[in-house]
Amino acid sequence: MYDLIIIGGGPAGLTSGIYAQRARLKTVLLEREMVGGQIAMSHVIENYPGFPSISGMELMQKFEEHARGLGLEIRTAGVEDIAVEDRVKVVKTVDGDMRAKAVIVATGAKPKRIGVAGEKEFLGKGVSYCATCDGPFFRGRRVVVVGGGDTAIKEAVYLSKLAEKVYVVHRRDSLRAEKILQERALSTPNMEFFWSHIMKEIRGAMGVTGVRLKDLKTNDEKEVAAEGVFVLVGINPTTDFVDAEKDGRGFIKTNDRMETSIPGIYAAGDCRAKPLLQVSTAVGDGAVAAFVAQSYTEDFDRP
């Protein structure tokens, strides 16, 4: 039996791993896909203090090295369910059950689909949810970015350096992104904004050839020719497998000690209901979750 199982290998999970190893907890970190989480797909991070500019991949490699350097065990495993049997947490994975005194859920969140015609059909054939991953395929082509938040605008600016033209489709008439990002976007010559527009359809044949947009103010529809569509409209937390109390959007509710509604199960990072999803805040969450889990495991065997 482990003292602690950490589910998810992004910034929050790796930070919990660093703290748990320093606390000498018998710990394993389970990651379904690739260590680093969503942030590893971001081409540049400029607001994690200490690193003025670094790629998400490189930063997460540093986190992973830091955790492994302290001896953290990291395993590839998808978690299906967590059961609690006489206070022992039974983490059910594809490869069997694992037991621990405490669990930290740090599974993050995944990009939202918008559900328009063509979105599913052309996935991987022009439709993408990650500019860093797929941007280079659209060098010299035209791309459409859907969304107006930090991620959307950051990725749009990145795409403008590769693509011939970037169209930004945003349902509002102003951006929600950080001012510094807004300024960069608005001063980018090959970027064009469709304010108060939504995307109705993605069209194509072998691959994407264009999109149909609707102007929310006039109800007019228009077609725009493009070879790529980047859907960057937000995220859904990966929390289906946890029975702890959640908010209306599926984010796990905790107090400021990262305690969920289930004793001995903690949540940290983007999967948790909180005001700001950032590497900086994931790191804070991860530290607190491991610290509180440590006390819990120490008290576990006492009457």
Add this chain to the structure above:
Amino acid sequence: MYDLIIIGGGPAGLTSGIYAQRARLKTVLLEREMVGGQIAMSHVIENYPGFPSISGMELMQKFEEHARGLGLEIRTAGVEDIAVEDRVKVVKTVDGDMRAKAVIVATGAKPKRIGVAGEKEFLGKGVSYCATCDGPFFRGRRVVVVGGGDTAIKEAVYLSKLAEKVYVVHRRDSLRAEKILQERALSTPNMEFFWSHIMKEIRGAMGVTGVRLKDLKTNDEKEVAAEGVFVLVGINPTTDFVDAEKDGRGFIKTNDRMETSIPGIYAAGDCRAKPLLQVSTAVGDGAVAAFVAQSYTEDFDRP
């Protein structure tokens, strides 16, 4: 008038500065003494993710460079009071008043005195609150460390590399420090523990010559000869100048958006009531405080 005044230049304040600059807020950071805060006095930090081992000074230089690189204005100024006049925050410094829409209090916390005879008298003559600052003066000498938490034990291990002998005086019969630190301390040959002891007096003439200890289990008293005394028993928040609601120990109460009881005044880092005081958590606080302050300043002039 500024959009935002940040009070305090430790990890929380500098992180708020990074986020505020990226949000294009007109911001100034006020620091009474030296940028970096208490952590700059720590000889090594091993649990800020991304930096497996770095001195507090060096890490804070990186934070400062990061913030200055984004154009953050940093001024030396001691803050005496914050008044609120028609929602405008008036920050009163020794050199005059400064005005802002929002204020982030990130003033941290300072070492606690224990209040024994000789503590004040021999300050700077053998009594210290910072091993990193004063440790090197005790090369080849005997020192007493009072305390059993993370900081105390980390600093005791550091001192054992310089001093001939380190005596650790702890009021409990076990340590509260991280396990990894406990193991290091307990396996250090020139370190000796006085469990369940308190220090009653610091004695000396021109400088410290020894301490008088009391065994809490037997009530026996004994003298131990030493040239240095490091008092590492905890911290007090620097929050006297703020009228916001505080807990019994003087730490400022906030919600998870770092909002204090006064609209437009936020608290971040060690001066805030929270479960874990670390660079990792200060960074999370600083990011959230700036993010929430940004919305507040944007709404400030609306009816």
